[in-house]
């Protein structure tokens with residue numbers, strides 16, 4: 206079963222390449238899978254991220270609920286999970302206007318059997334503002350709750366203005382029309398070359414996985430990975446974070462809330478939470494330098510957000526602006542880094558590179 210899990214993780218990472226020729230975003234779960242009872246009507250493409258969400262919430266692997274094949278109802282844990290899913294939906298419907306405020310992680314916290322129902326009340330507060338696996342910010346429940354004086358906080362607009370200034374100012378940033386980034390992707394002991402091209406709100410990432418070339422990107426209308434659309438998957442969440450010309454570009458003060466200060470790698474960061482129709486994201490800005498240190502977002506699932514965190518560091522001057530030369534990425538199971546060796550600004554980019562390769566001909 207361990208192998209099955211790894212295969213599932215591979216499908217998740219390199220996506221629809223392995224999943225087939227059709228665009229899974231257009232199908233519902235019951236059209237794509239054999240034995241769907243509680244997730245009927247949900248987008249098929251979010252099923253595997255949802256399974257990862259449940260497994261991570263309980264701290265278990267797929268085999269905890271599944272014996273081969275995945276569609277079979279063999280283990281009692283799968284039946285319990287169905288009841289739990291219905292319970293969670295009912296709690297959210299009856300109490301939270303149908304929003305995914307309570308999910309498996311709220312109670313389970315990485316254990317197959319939760320130890321204390323008190324976790325529900327404690328986590329509902331943090332979950333209301335954030336991706337579920339994110340830590341509660343200090344300055345909210347922490348120091349402030351203990352009666353300490355509330356730190357004087359800048360507004361979201363002031364934080365964003367300071368960030369832009371730290372990067373070189375709005376005029377210099379607006380002068381960036383394209384970027385060609387040469388980097389190394391480091392995952393565990395593996396290092397491989399990676400190139401990132403950004404222009405006209407489009408993205409192309411080319412890399413190397415064990416000797417074979419891989420490509421993913423955004424063509425202005427859809428995220429793609431390999432040869433297929435990735436409309437609603439974890440890799441779409443990663444690509445969305447990678448799309449802007451600088452981290453957090455396009456972030457607006459409207460709808461952003463400054464939550465407090467949080468310690469981060471020996472620094473102090475201002476924590477800014479942003480809600481969007483796709484979910485919530487958290488941004489951590491260095492209190493001293495003003496630079497963006499961390500973003501936490503995530504991929505939607507039927508139950509909540511699968512968290513994705515990026516830490517930016519090693520900001521260096523490039524032709525009048527400052528850009529991060531290192532980023533560390535982390536989701537619920539994997540971590541990897543991008544180490545940049547060179548960034549070229551405004552080199553001509555052929556628009557054709559952003560077009561996804563054609564899907565292979567469907568099997569008869």
Ligand code: HEC
Nearest residue numbers: 213238239240241242243244256260267270275276286287
């Ligand atoms: C906590 C229990 C639980 C865990 C852990 C779990 N699943 Fe599931 N899985 C379910 C349930 C329940 C369903 C059926 C959902 C429904 O009825 O709508 C399901 C359905 C599926 C299906 C659809 C099968 C079909 O054809 O009907 C697949 C595929 C699947 N799971 C894969 C996985 C993978 C891969 C993992 C590990 C990453 C995993 N599951 C972990 C409970 C679990």
Ligand code: HEC
Nearest residue numbers: 259282285286289290293307308309311312317318319508
């Ligand atoms: C309101 C709290 C709460 C939420 C939310 C919750 N659970 Fe549970 N879950 C429990 C408790 C409590 C138990 C243990 C029951 C027992 O010991 O009999 C449990 C047990 C289980 C078990 C059986 C574990 C075993 O060892 O057999 C599974 C599987 C499970 N939950 C899956 C889920 C999934 C999947 C979700 C999200 C869809 C979820 N739970 C959400 C409280 C919760």
